Amino acid sequence: MKRHQRNYILGGAPLACFLGAALIGRFWTPFNPMRIDLRSKLQPPGAAHWLGTDEFGRDLLSRLMAAAGTSVSISLTTVFFALLAGLTLGVIAGYARGWTDRVVMSLNDALLAFPSMLLALALLSITGANMYGIILALGMAYTPSMVRVVRGSVLSLREREFIDASRIMGNSAAYTMLRHILPNCLGPVIVLATSMFGSVLLTESALSFLGLGVPPPAPTWGNMLASARPHIAEAMWLGIFPGLCISLSLLGINLFGDAIRDRFDPRMRGL
Amino acid sequence: MSLPRSILRAFLSSAALALPGMAAANTLTVQITADIRSSQPGINRDAGTDSVVLNVVEGLVAAGDKGEIRPMLAKSWTVSADGKTYTFALREGVKFHNGATMTAADVQWSLEKLIRDPEFSCKTFFDGSRDAKVESIKAAGDHTVVVTLDRPDAMFLNYMAQAQCGSTGIVHRSSFNEDGSWKAPVATGPFVFGEWKRGEGLTLKKFADYSITGDKPDGYGGRKEVLLDEVKYVVVPDTATAVAGLRSGALDVLPYLPPGEAAKLKDEKGFTIVAAPHGGLVTMLFQTTDPLMSNVAMRHAVIAALDTPQIVDSVTYGLGIPNNSLVASGSLYHTAAHDKGYVYDPSAVPGLLQKAGYKGEKITILTNRRSAINYDTAIIAQAMLQSVGINAEIEVLEWASQLDRFNSGKYQIMAFNYSNRTDPGLAYQTVVGSKAKKANTVWDDTEASALVNKSLQEADPAKRQAIFDDLHARFLDQAPLVMLANGLDVGVAGPKVKGYRTWQGFARFWGVERRK
Amino acid sequence: MLKFAFTRLLSAIPTLFIVSVAVFGLIRLIPGDPASLMLGDLADADALAAARKAMGLDRPVPVQFAIWLGDVVQGDLGRSVLNGQPVLDLVLHRFATSAQMVLIAVGLSVLVAVPLGMAAAWRQNGGLDLAIVSMSTLLLSVPTFWLGLMILLVFGLKLGWLPVLGYVSIADNPVAGLIYLVMPVLTLVLHEVGIIVRMARASTLDVLRLDYITHARAKGMSESAVLLHHAARNAFGPTWTLIGLILGNLLGGVAVVETVFTIPGLGRLIVDSIYARDYVVVQGCLLFVALTYLLVNLVVDLLYPLFDPRVTAE
């Protein structure tokens, strides 16, 4: 079995599990993930609550399932946002060059000069910690690197002979951009988008850790971990399961991303 | 396993002098969640700063255990018949930290400088904009200071003793640089302000020449005998880390712990939990100008849906005392009349909602994560409201943003804590007033407002009691906010610490011992 | 080279200007202000106005910006709104703390990760390779705060080997300072190793494919000599660029790790200042972070010819 096939499977398995859990979690969870039951606070994993309960007596498994949906949809939307903005700006900057390029890129460089975590933090303080604010803030924080990659691959594609061939055939710049350049920069873009997906998941949980992030009571793995912190010493499961979910899904994403990169970027094959 | 461990031990011991918890026996290590804002009493302060600085500075008077005014640097005082002139007799032989002996001139200079400082956080208490204006401060001889007001003010001494005013602490001239800027406090308290590493922490050292007065500790007055060599404050913003530090012995005292944390430590051996309610208010505010919440029936519906004792019990992990009156549960004025509170009655809710014309509109509860109590309150309240068909949602804001909403009055329901109010009159004054004049007012009612003003000028306890009883009845009737409990600061002391008590939430370190 | 450095710095000025405008605008869009935070529930209109005036926030924002920028050009980052400390001192002090931790961590990561990455590439598709790659992927997938917390629980609490909190500057006491750095550095190292191993492996693979490696073998050199003398230096180029990016990012503060291990670093200062709405400090910090990022990348580019003489910095 080739390495990337193995990675597809190794990475795909946990991803499929989490996506499945997210999907099921939208319609059915063992308990209502928001229901507070103050009489069964901090119960260890057992027959009634498979993964135990949290500090409000809410069922951990149900919350993890519900959180999978939130985490996945936030990450997906954010990546989609960055993808759309990055492709538009990157293709325009790379193809137009000149002043347009310079303006876009110096704005971009200015944003890149901040660690994306800090940028998201600052933006999040403005937009407020709600779902849309988070997507907007994270999306804006991650767009610059996408712009950079897209522009880079547009610049290198421009030098390829099939772009010349398109011009020779009498095609307009816009047509060439859409028909030849855009589809061909999707490879590196998808590779970046995959790793970005993991990165967004991680940043969202880190922001929750610092007190921002998705507002409770809607659970995400990140804010579950953050609220679990004070109880970790006596309720280990509260910290372990969300942490495991994050780590495992990131592992899945990373392996899956490697497999995708192997397909799109043969130069990196075998990594 | 054992080999690397022993090597590590040896290695550690070589560095032992620098590690907290392994330091010289009589250093008490204390967590502060944020660095202090300044070392100047009453200026650029917050509650955490007050708590540190009040170990160093003292005022003429101090608040006693029950909120009554006690002598501190003044051994006694008299008030003129018109109530406008206060004559303080100073204690003799009190030494500043630099060795100088305190004189009336020092007191007069220091008070004058503080009260006239535009950045003084209690400026409005003394410039006539709220109550009386201080007309003059004069030294009469070496040991007498005379303060004249423009009108009588029952709260004057109370203001002077307030922590947020830095207890109007007396400092020596050498606390300032030559250009008039603040250097560091040279005061008269039992601790000397030591090294301050910004962002990391600071050290207070025992003041050997402190002149002890009184026979037992009494609030910020009374006997202040220091049994330690120094107190080292370490900035540890993260609660979980602080608890880990307490367990490992790196920290001796965590003065402000979320109740949930403290409750867990309660069962562990050797830890002392120190919990005492103070005059702060744990509340859920209603915005009475909001289209929905302006309806009294709606507010009563919300209150009937809330099992407030259960909420208090949950959010304080059994450490808090439910109290539905703005008169603090520990106050002299908290009589049986004030034990009357809300009635938890979910069955009454539908009727009230119908009366209010509620049609399932969304109600947003604002809260924050800075205060575990606010946060937990909102979560539990939301669950209770939803279970009776009130469409409540939670919006978690960052503290500064929530404060902004509080000050501008833009909210429907908000979980909010008021800081310590030492007198019931002050507690009422905080929430009562005119929204038009002050947007962060909660209870906008002219009659209540008049009653509150009266209570602040009335010196007779019996008459005051009557006013407070009247106010409480109106409070329950109008339900401008949900009063849940009084402020609760929970501290935990490690196994080596003896004698740590908290008062009104303040961490005082006289009378505290630390075993080897 | 000096001319190149100078040109690069000059061309960074527009970027820095955009950064300052953006930061200045952004932070004032955040609801809440330092005056109301200071006054808390005691705020009334007069008190707020007075506090704002004392903090210099009463003037129109563009005027504040002009004043601030004028000072910045003269090397004065202003004073903290909250406690009047000079921001430059504050930033430099905190930066030194973050920097010593980050530099040690990145240095160690490189020492560990580059040989591992090279070994994996050398034994491509073998058992060692699989083990190293799996380990790095795993390390990449564990969130740092979670990792830090676990390390804290194990080494600080359960085993009690290391102090769980507090911080001593290395300058004050080298031994104690290092001890306090063990856990945060370990956390950072574990994470960065995951990233660097992958890069080192990929670039070594690229190099190992090239003819000069076969040439070196054809000269009769042993495998270790080939790896050490021929592969290592050439493979380090791309890794070096990555290290530059990592450094540029981490030197801006590692807020999460600093929070877990209570280290008064730059990252925590920024987070705290955002919470406290200490505008001047946030502005100063972020400008400083951006400048650091640009400088680190400049230094990386200037040093790149060390690993590849074909590339000249110009």
Next chain:
Amino acid sequence: MNQPLVEVDRLSLSVRGLSDHQIVRDVSFRVDAGEIVGIVGESGSGKTMVARSLMNLQPPAISISGGDVRFEGRSVPAMTGKQVRALRGARLGMVFQEPMTSLNPSMTIGRQLEEPLKLHARLDAPRRRERILDILRRVDIRDPEAAFRAFPHQFSGGMRQRIMLASAMLLKPSLLIADEPTTALDALVQREVLELMLEMVRDEKTALLMISHDLPMVARYCDRIIVMRQGEVVEQGPVAEIISRPRHDYTRELLQSMPMRGPLRIIDQAASAVVEVKGLEVEYRTKAGLLAPKTIKKALHGIDLCIRSGEIVALVGASGSGKTTLGRCIAGLVPASSGGIFFAGKVVKPGSPAWHHYRLNCQMIFQDPFGSLDPRMKIREIVVEALRHDRQAGRVEKAERVRAVLEEVGLDGRYLDRYPHELSGGQRQRVAIARAVVGRPQFVIADEAVSALDVTVRTKVLQLLADLQRRHGFSCLFISHDLSVVEQLADRVVVMRDGVIVEEGKRDAIFVAPQHEYTRALLSAIPTLTRTDTGVSLSWRFAQADGALAEALQ
């Protein structure tokens, strides 16, 4: 019979772990001391793997699955690592194809040359240095002292290949393995390096195993030839025998692939010019930096050129002569800074109304068949795109034309729905040709259109191009550095150097009696095969250009 220096005995190589995936099968040959042997084969023939396995240097993924390699009677695969390393560099030297990557870019020449001496010879530092400077002088490196301290990137390709040679010959090995040693070099330099190598090998009595795709070159220098194809030896023997009496079909095919001068065609010199350029100049500007002034470099200096109807004009020159720039400028891919392009007698400028018409009538075939086809499009889509601007034809008609033209270039319907990466290099170039001609343009520019192809494929593609030209009658500008290809195809030849046309004339005139010394130098670098009654004979066209000239030309 005395013991051979190297004996390859039924050697098989296969991909590690997949023993049925054989790359080389049952290869046997020998090399005697001092002998010069050539292995000839196209890409994928396994010749490089065989050569590398002589030193046990095959890539890690490939292992010896059968047979043996013996050096002086000792089995190389059976040796310990230490024993093999003692041979490498000392008794066995190797020169690689790609001078750009065969020297370590981050190490000085001196240190790289020192390594084998340190390993295999007991010499102190000064004497090592002396040996190195000696050999650098021997391979004609100017200023060896400076070269000692220099890095590889400071040298040209030819110089680097000399340094490689120096490195390989430093310890006077018994066998030198040269893997395509001059393929990556400019034609002018190739012959110099080769002859230097031969000279040194003969002086030191070192045996030489030369691996190449270039049969004439191998034939010119070697005593014996081994012909390989798809991992097998198809034929081996003395040069004269192989060349004159090839026994295997493949060898015959190889020999027939040697470019021959095609028949002379009569082009009406009075016919109207299809495309004409006058006074064409192209400038490259470097962007002005903050401190760096803007600089202008001219790539073309006032070029006049005329291509008549139905004519194939070849544009030749060494790399850097400006021939590709000229082609791209005529195609409108590079803007001209002055001068004009005339199409059917009218001036055309980008953006002018006539431009689009010219655009569709001037098509181009690119050098790199991997880069010129959009990897994300099917062959059908690639070709039909060229008809996008044909408003008369409907969908069905377009599809039919695509099918027809693909059949014309030898690709049947099966290829319509494939992607470029599923095709071989030759097939891709056929697609590129189909795309260029499907719209029936009047003018086609072929920029090094066959340079990247294997010999046998190249011949077929050239033939295809010639056939299509005859059938459709388009004019063609054929750009190439390879004069042997040009000789086969062109009606007229234009020689360029440094952005200027130095000579221009009918093909036979240029090839028989070149006037300009640059043209002579170019021609002197390629050996030719001439058919004789007994088979073919091999010769250089002209004596080697003398050193001073070669230097001036570089």
